[in-house]
Amino acid sequence: MESAVTVRPSELEIRNGEEPAGVGNFDTPALEMAKRIGVPREGRDGERLVAATPATVQKILKLGYDVVVEHGAGTAATFADDDYVEAGARVVPLDEVWGSDVVVAVHAPDDRRLGLLREGAVLVAQLWPGAHPDLVTTLAERGVTALALDAVPRISRAQALDTLSTMSNVAGYRAVIEAAAEYPGMFTGQVTAAGKIPPANVFVIGGGVAGLAAIGTASSLGASVRAFDVRPEAGEQIESMGATFAHFAAGQQEVSGDGYARELGAGQEAATLRLYAEETARADIVITTALVRGKAPRTITSEMIAQMKPGSVIVDLAASGGGNAEGTVPGQRIVTDNDVVILGYTDLPSRMPAQTSQLYGTNIVHLMGLLTPGKDGQVMLDLEDPVQRGMTIAHDGAVLWPPPPVQVSAAPAADVAPTKSGEELAAEAAAATVAKARTRGIRNTVLAGLGFLLATLAMTIGAEEFLVPFTVFALAVVIGFYVISNVSHSLHTPLMAQTNAVSGIILVGALLQLGNSNPVVTVLAFVAAAVASINIFGGFLVSRRMINMFRKDA
Template identity: 35%
Template sequence: MAKIVCLKEKGNRERRCGLLPVNVKSYILLGADVIVESGLGESIFITDEEYTNAGATVLSNRAEILAQADVILSVDKLPVEDVAHAKGKTVISFLDPFNSHDYVDLLCQHQVTSLSVEMIPRSTRCQKMDALSSQASLAGYVMVTKAIAELSSILPMMMTAAGTIKPAKVFIIGAGVAGLQAIATAKRLGAAVTAFDTRSVVAEQVRSLGAKFLDIDLGETGQTAQGYAQALNESQIAKQQAAQAQCIAQSDIVITTAQLFGRKPPVLINHDTIKLMKAGSVIVDMAAESGGNVAGSVSGETTIIEGVKVIGTGNWPSEVALNASQMYANNLLNLVSEFWGKDTKCFSIDLDDDIQKSAVITHQGNITNKTISDLRTQAMEQAS
């Protein structure tokens, strides 16, 4: 029987895990043996006993677990020190292949087959395994709650005997999965919400959630085949910054969600615009960990700029780790099930399949994803 294993995350800020007891039962029904590292679910209050009762084997030695593995599941990519123990195995995780060239080379060196869940295509067939979208939805919710925790006022309008409190104004830049969830959350809590996205096609989605859509004529923008926003040129970015400055200045909370897949995010809020905001206002920069949408935001920290709190703590889904783990573990189960051989009882690699053609990054010592391979070649040429 093929063995599916799940390791405890080593990052101090990562509370999610890639396997819950209910998923163990599903993998066993596929015909797999399941091994988990002791303490896998402790950050979300799931005990080793619960995994054992579900049918998993619980072990403490990571090297021993990896030695037995056929498929390795995790949230973050396997730590460098574990890669050598994964030789010839298949690993599935968030991989960040656009920014991890040396790590991808290491996977090739050790003949590791790797699937990057960020690279799963956005299509009807892939919805149930789209971890990027499931986690982004939770991130949108968390960013609103983080902003509320730092704001010294409430979101909804209140009419009291002591006077009327006006609703807080929230401005959300980017109406992708995270942005739409942030809009919905802020509206449910009673805020007056305005949103902007370079893709005018999402304006109706914004309005359907009860928010206003800020119209800015940027000329031709559009979106990619996968539904991501196209990168703007410098002139368009400058025009967007100027047009949204007044809305930002009037807002109590601003949330930026402009992340360009595989590229550095654009700076949408400069220092001059921050100066226009009221002291005590809050900005949440979703892209802080990959470069930032806000001038001066710091990855992993909350800073104060001109009296405005700028939150760049990142790893938002980990703040709601139980639900995030439930969704992510189900995404992985659906992905594994899609390519699980009923007769062979193992996970099969098929690089002619549309999903694997995109999601498989390394296989048999080679970079198989063309986009990542081309980027790696360019990086090597520039370094030489």
């Protein structure tokens, strides 16, 4: 049987005339005619996603492929068969789809569909090879080239193919929507004639893709959001989404080399559990996203749930890995004895089928573009490319899982420090806080002393006509500092409008002083006019850009 894929060897292997074990014959020819890509209807019960939408089909056709779609493949995602036909695809029965040269799907096929795959075909789907070794072996025995979309290496060049990030992003957004539907209160705080309503308190565990999506959604709904991640480098990202980062040094790791969390030591785990107990007790909604290599660590214990307020909601996004919260049942809604709702839904991306399918299909378009460098409908698999090799789990009768490690940094691995107890970590964190406060206090004292000295010197030797404007200036600096530093981030736009007005006054005063007989006054007036003009025009440009973000016709 002729293979649907051509494999590109490395130059070293060609020079040595050697063939790497388990990779196959490098002389396998590509088919003369364009390959046929099949898009099946998902066989899993309740699944609403589809691996290609009419929009992504058009992009695949531009790569030179022929596309066939199974009858009703996109119906549950609101895409009719006629939409695919209009996009340029052919609608065919199940057997013809699974008999294609390349089959792109969302999930692994069942035994019936697996039996329809021909030898030499290419299967692209989320296959979870680590959890399903038997499936990998079966695919290899059938001579199928299997590419697992969930095994894309976590490197920047592969982000466009990363379906896990796609699914996590949608799940994080949908988690907040589900929580809002369950929560018996308002997310946004309100001040009415009948009284004041505080905003909902949301606590998010994890600052990955899902966590950041949940933070952004909850913040946009008006909730007061706090979040924690064991990776200290995630704090800046959390705060950029509008949440407060729950600083707790004793429960954090050192900066991770690959950007992803590792399992915590015993001391760190105990420290984080104390933090989670405090945060969950005050939270109305808790969203957990912690997964370590597909396994969900326990972050919310039954004791913590017992201390939560009645009506509180926990959305466990790690339910597929066993759940972060004690009591989570994958796929179900649970209500505890103290009326806390625990949502363990595992189909959150499927609850937004049209958008998720579009994003997932775009990931596949990027992959097919990588596999089709000539845009001629010919699959060219390059096993020397760490991205393609990392996701290839079976090829030409050989099992290629697990892949070789991806070199993400040329720097030597850092020495692993011995695990410290929770008490030691807490003591170190407290000492660091005290030292930082002492340093800040010394700096403020020195600056205050210098300011007082300069002010005293100016009042002692300065003329009377100098003292009055200098006093006004000093008071304005002090008042301005305390006013602006305490303005909420959400009020920075109106604050900018006020500073534009102040800059206008400064500009007028500077223009009146230009041409003064005193050259020092003239120079200062020119500088003030220039700086004020920059602030005014820049402020108006920024304000206009922000206003256009809320205009429907922009």
